[in-house]
Amino acid sequence: MYASDKKAVVDALRMAGVSPTSQRVEIAYHLYNRQEHLSADQILEGVNGDYPAVSRGTVYNALNLLVEKGLVRELIAAPGKVFYDPNTHPHHHIFYVDQGVLMDLPAEMVQVKNIPVPEGCEIEQIDVVVRVRG
Amino acid sequence: MYASDKKAVVDALRMAGVSPTSQRVEIAYHLYNRQEHLSADQILEGVNGDYPAVSRGTVYNALNLLVEKGLVRELIAAPGKVFYDPNTHPHHHIFYVDQGVLMDLPAEMVQVKNIPVPEGCEIEQIDVVVRVRG
DNA sequence: CTTGTCACTTAGACAGGTTCTAAATTTAGC
DNA sequence: GCTAAATTTAGAACCTGTCTAAGTGACAAG
Numbered sequence: 001m002y003a004s005d006k007k008a009v010v011d012a013l014r015m016a017g018v019s020p021t022s023q024r025v026e027i028a029y030h031l032y033n034r035q036e037h038l039s040a041d042q043i044l045e046g047v048n049g050d051y052p053a054v055s056r057g058t059v060y061n062a063l064n065l066l067v068e069k070g071l072v073r074e075l076i077a078a079p080g081k082v083f084y085d086p087n088t089h090p091h092h093h094i095f096y097v098d099q100g101v102l103m104d105l106p107a108e109m110v111q112v113k114n115i116p117v118p119e120g121c122e123i124e125q126i127d128v129v130v131r132v133r134g
Numbered sequence: 135m136y137a138s139d140k141k142a143v144v145d146a147l148r149m150a151g152v153s154p155t156s157q158r159v160e161i162a163y164h165l166y167n168r169q170e171h172l173s174a175d176q177i178l179e180g181v182n183g184d185y186p187a188v189s190r191g192t193v194y195n196a197l198n199l200l201v202e203k204g205l206v207r208e209l210i211a212a213p214g215k216v217f218y219d220p221n222t223h224p225h226h227h228i229f230y231v232d233q234g235v236l237m238d239l240p241a242e243m244v245q246v247k248n249i250p251v252p253e254g255c256e257i258e259q260i261d262v263v264v265r266v267r268g
Numbered sequence: 269c270t271t272g273t274c275a276c277t278t279a280g281a282c283a284g285g286t287t288c289t290a291a292a293t294t295t296a297g298c
Numbered sequence: 299g300c301t302a303a304a305t306t307t308a309g310a311a312c313c314t315g316t317c318t319a320a321g322t323g324a325c326a327a328g
């Protein structure tokens with residue numbers, strides 16, 4: 001998702017057929033504005049900074065909806081470590097194991113070729129995660 | 135890990151500096167002998183087929199130890215879906231989302247190039263998971 | 269303005285998978 | 299055979315994430 005301000009977030013949600021409720025806008029805006037990959041819990045904390053504004057359930061619902069509508073990408077970096085990435089363009093990831101931080105790798109930096117697609121199957125996503133230590 | 139019989143498993147464990155307790159041997163042997171990717175739970179069930187022989191905690195401890203010692207590879211296919219792979223040679227994976235099944239892709243079938251390694255970091259593993267639907 | 273409907277949010281209960289803990293057991297070194 | 303250290307066990311605890319039932323709010327029709 002690309003959205004520089006809350007109005008743009010509202011438009012992006014509407015365009016994807018998602019009612020832009022205040023909670024969803026807060027969540028999407030927060031995810032966009034931090035140029036990191038955030039976990040559901042980090043988003044919950046971030047959105048509820050001053051005072052509780054959004055419930056846990058809504059954060060999960062909203063994130064799942066955004067993933068389903070293709071506005072956000074879900075990334076699994078390690079067992080129990082799910083991150084959400086507002087960048088849906090093709091690109092890959094590097095995971096700093098010791099710090100638990102996940103960063104982007106531009107698509108050009110990694111070449112993936114010759115993916116075999118079985119009959120009748122459709123590639124949903126190709127995840128390339130480079131796990132580095134140190 | 136490559137081990138055709140229990141004696142070979144014992145040797146492999148010893149070589150990696152892991153005391154070959156009977157439970158660990160059972161677990162490693164079971165994982166090797168099924169040419170699938172198994173979850174911790176499937177391994178627990180499999181090892182305890184006839185009568186309870188190994189506790190849940192031990193299965194998790196043993197698997198984590200084997201991963202740490204490089205005898206087994208840990209694969210994350212989806213949130214909450216962790217599989218263990220006795221094949222530690224370079225290769226990739228294809229995940230059939232609808233069936234929840236993870237299969238090998240020979241390394242030659244996917245070319246990954248130009249991985250940038252940050253200063254002072256060491257690549258631990260490169261995970262390529264092709265997620266297909268249908 | 270009032271009502272009814274519908275989608276959404278909420279809090280808390282629940283579920284699955286993994287780790288932790290304390291006690292019991294086994295292993296290894298003398 | 300002892301003793302100490304490592305390992306296993308059962309079960310409690312924990313963490314993410316989902317479900318449920320009730321409550322809230324927006325909106326259209328009367």
